[in-house]
Amino acid sequence: MKSVVGVLVLLFCCLSGALAQQNRVDGAVKNTETTCHADVHAVLREMSAAMAEQRVELKHTQTQLQALQGQLKTTERQMEELRKQNKERPYVAFAASLGVSGNTGPFNTDITMIYKNIFTNTGSAYNPNTGIFTAPVRGVYYFSFSGCNDASKAMGLQLYKNGVKQVTVFNHDSGTRYETSTNGISLELEVGVQVYMRLLKNTWVADSDNNHNTFIGHLLFPLLSSGCQQ
Incomplete structure (x- = not known):
């Protein structure tokens, strides 16, 4: 048990x-x-x-x-x-020189200068037969010009807009040396407005193949036509 x-x-x-x-x-x-x-x-x-x-x-x-x-x-x-x-956008630009060797002037009245030697004429707004630029579009343009003279006689050049003088260069007679002058201006132009250069009476310019006398212009920017402005 x-x-x-x-x-x-x-x-x-x-x-x-x-x-x-x-x-x-x-x-x-x-x-x-x-x-x-x-x-x-x-x-x-x-x-x-x-x-x-x-x-x-x-x-x-x-x-x-x-x-x-x-x-x-x-x-x-x-x-x-x-x-x-x-x-x-329109492209407008020209540059030209007299294309004449020797003296131009003096004359007994103001004359329109004709710059025949064309460097560029984009847009064909400058007429080398008349020396007149005609604005193809409304806009702001810039123009410049230069002149050279035998200082035995004075030189006077003026830029005109539709018959109205805008700017001038003038060299007084001061001896037998050569002198140059330049000027420029921006202008607002309507279509068809003409811009050109005038040689003052009893003054002259002198040039050679160095192209001392030039007339230049180009469109800076176009503007709306007058009827489209707000």
């Missing part, structure tokens, strides 16, 4: 130990699972925060891209307008 009781006690002790060991294993597994779950949640939270930041950055980038696209379209429109204006 005692032997049976001893065996039962021993068996109970073994079972109790096994159950305790199993409980410890289950607890460790549970703790491990809890720790793993906590780590996964932390990683997910970090990923969620990172994705939120990326969405904000993406939205900001999209906004910048839209702004750049708008600027690009504006620039393209401006370039197209400039190309259109450049295509439609």
